[in-house]
Amino acid sequence: MFNKLLKRNIEPVVVEYGERAMAVAGAGVPSHVAIIMDGNGRWAKKRSMPRIAGHHEGMKTVRKITKLASHLGVDVLTLYAFSTENWKRPKMEVDFLMRLPEEFLTSFLPELIEENVRVEMMGYTDNLPAHTLQAIKKAKEATKHNDGLVLNFALNYGSRAEIVDTVKNLAALVQAGELDPSEISEEMITSRLMTSDLPEPDLLIRTSGEVRLSNFMLWQLAYTELWFTDTLWPDFGEDCLLEAFEVYQKRNRRFGGLKGEEVN
Numbered sequence: 001m002f003n004k005l006l007k008r009n010i011e012p013v014v015v016e017y018g019e020r021a022m023a024v025a026g027a028g029v030p031s032h033v034a035i036i037m038d039g040n041g042r043w044a045k046k047r048s049m050p051r052i053a054g055h056h057e058g059m060k061t062v063r064k065i066t067k068l069a070s071h072l073g074v075d076v077l078t079l080y081a082f083s084t085e086n087w088k089r090p091k092m093e094v095d096f097l098m099r100l101p102e103e104f105l106t107s108f109l110p111e112l113i114e115e116n117v118r119v120e121m122m123g124y125t126d127n128l129p130a131h132t133l134q135a136i137k138k139a140k141e142a143t144k145h146n147d148g149l150v151l152n153f154a155l156n157y158g159s160r161a162e163i164v165d166t167v168k169n170l171a172a173l174v175q176a177g178e179l180d181p182s183e184i185s186e187e188m189i190t191s192r193l194m195t196s197d198l199p200e201p202d203l204l205i206r207t208s209g210e211v212r213l214s215n216f217m218l219w220q221l222a223y224t225e226l227w228f229t230d231t232l233w234p235d236f237g238e239d240c241l242l243e244a245f246e247v248y249q250k251r252n253r254r255f256g257g258l259k260g261e262e263v264n
């Protein structure tokens with residue numbers, strides 16, 4: 001823990017965010033935080049602006065929250081940027097969304113490199129536009145040696161499809177005579193999901209008042225602490241992330257430092 005804080009250089013946290021952030025950083029920060037960034041369209045509507053203006057504003061929140069999470073010592077930040085269901089939205093909105101990774105990375109890639117952040121993506125790449133994939137490929141390549149926060153964008157991701165693919169993969173092994181159905185284990189499924197290289201999320205945050213998982217990381221969230229807020233994603237400030245972490249830390253303390261499943 002102390003090493004982690006030293007490596008990440010905790011000093012700027014105090015300078016930038018104050019004592020509250022220092023207390024949070026010192027009291028067991030969740031290792032993997034996943035966020036459903038909801039409410040961008042509603043934020044825009046409230047201001048009589050087009051939905052895309054909300055998405056654009058939401059991108060600025062991504063920058064802010066990534067930076068704070070990194071400074072607090074979070075290991076993995078998974079952000080749900082685009083679901084497999086989002087293709088049903090109007091074409092012009094989808095086209096705009098598919099330009100956001102490029103815009104985000106054009107503006108912020110130097111900062112991510114400076115922050116020692118490694119960019120990753122999980123989701124189906126087959127039907128993403130080439131320009132979107134190109135931008136992400138470049139960012140992954142430019143940050144692949146960074147060993148700080150992993151910024152994992154869930155893009156064109158759907159949890160049930162991910163599980164179906166895993167089942168197909170195991171069924172093929174059975175058909176080939178390489179696997180007996182009785183040998184199928186949780187670990188065999190976990191290791192075939194898109195998150196095979198990541199720890200399970202410790203904390204899930206969903207903004208904008210919706211209290212659902214909406215096909216996000218269903219398998220991976222089995223033991224995750226869930227935290228919901230009415231705040232819209234573009235309004236989600238540093239204070240909101242600190243509040244979520246404080247709630248998480250209070251819940252964990254109730255188990256005397258042990259996770260619920262380890263108490264049983």
Ligand code: V07
Pocket residue numbers: 037040055056058059062080081082097098100101102104105119121135136139153155233
């Ligand atoms: C998107 C902004 C945040 C609010 C939620 C929806 C809109 C950042 C990215 C991104 C993705 C991959 C990457 C770098 C940045 C992004 C989409 C939408 C599709 F490598 N924000 N953001 N991608 N929104």
